[in-house]
Amino acid sequence: MGLQRSALRLAGDLIPRMQRRLIDQRSEDRHGGVVERAAIMFRDQEYIVxxxxxxxxxxxxxxxxxxxxxxxxxxxxxxxxxxxxxxxxVRDGKLGLNFGHEIILG
Structure with a gap:
């Protein structure tokens, strides 16, 4: 019995979390104030965010x-x-992106 192709797709539905994370699972620090805005291309539309x-x-x-x-x-x-x-x-008007390759900040 095989899974249907549509069942293998990532739907984008949010997975509810019952409690906040107790530890930071990130492998590196996040830096605020380094970049003010960016241009994104999403489904053939450009947005300044x-x-x-x-x-x-x-x-x-x-x-x-x-x-x-x-x-x-x-x-x-x-x-x-x-x-x-x-x-x-994706949550509350914010989203997290993982880059396709590491970038150098500086």
Whole structure:
């Protein structure tokens, strides 16, 4: 008995969490105030969005879009080349992106 292809897709539904995380599971620090905003390309539309924090492996942005978990969003910071980001979570008008490769902050 095989799974249907549609069941294998990431739906983008939020997984409810009953309590807040007790420990920070991040492998590196996030830095606020390093970048003010970025341009993202989401489903053939460009948006200018505030950047809440950034690390060499990802960023948190503020926006009203509703991507699916795992969906690719191209993000471009001022004076930088575009980077592919993968949606890791969406909550309360914010979303977390994991970069396709590590970037150098500085």
């Amino acid at each position: 505030p950047v809440i924090n950034i690390s060499s492996r990802g960023t948190m942005i503020e926006c009203d879009i509703m991507p699916r978990i795992g969906e690719t969003i191209v993000i471009r910071f001022e004076d930088c080349s575009p980077i592919h980001g993968f949606v890791r979570w």
